[in-house]
Amino acid sequence: MKLINILFVIGFISLISCTNDSESDLMIELDTITYTNRIKVIIDGNCIICHHSGADAIGFFPLETYEQVKDETLNGELLVRIQLEQGNSLLMPQGRDRLSQGLIDDILSWQDGGYLE
Numbered sequence: 001m002k003l004i005n006i007l008f009v010i011g012f013i014s015l016i017s018c019t020n021d022s023e024s025d026l027m028i029e030l031d032t033i034t035y036t037n038r039i040k041v042i043i044d045g046n047c048i049i050c051h052h053s054g055a056d057a058i059g060f061f062p063l064e065t066y067e068q069v070k071d072e073t074l075n076g077e078l079l080v081r082i083q084l085e086q087g088n089s090l091l092m093p094q095g096r097d098r099l100s101q102g103l104i105d106d107i108l109s110w111q112d113g114g115y116l117e
């Protein structure tokens with residue numbers, strides 16, 4: 001009888017720790033901003049209309065892939081340009097409303113997280 005109790009307790013504990021593990025994994029996944037889960041849709045929706053690689057591209061350089069967006073954020077002016085005040089002619093997206101602060105914060109978090117793909 002005692003052995004059965006002990007086995008039951010051990011089983012119960014491992015069940016709890018398994019559940020906790022998978023829950024915290026899930027939390028990390030939901031909180032972590034990656035290019036694929038968050039950044040691509042922001043750039044696609046606001047930038048690639050000009051920054052694409054087609055012949056009619058007027059943005060001069062494409063922002064179509066992870067490598068291109070990472071490089072422009074890490075080594076280029078992307079973070080500076082999206083944070084200029086409304087009305088500044090250098091603000092990106094050019095000629096449009098400034099990105100919402102939430103979207104800008106997402107790009108800053110992506111930078112803080114080390115530009116995960």
Ligand code: HEC
Nearest residue numbers: 046047049050058059060076077078081090092093094095
């Ligand atoms: C309506 C067209 C248009 C849109 C939309 C647009 N851009 Fe641009 N972008 C340009 C043009 C044209 C230039 C070159 C002139 C200049 O530097 O201001 C440029 C320049 C830039 C530069 C400076 C590059 C350098 O090194 O000189 C960055 C960075 C940039 N864009 C990022 C973005 C981002 C990020 C978005 C989306 C949030 C965006 N742009 C949306 C047209 C656009």
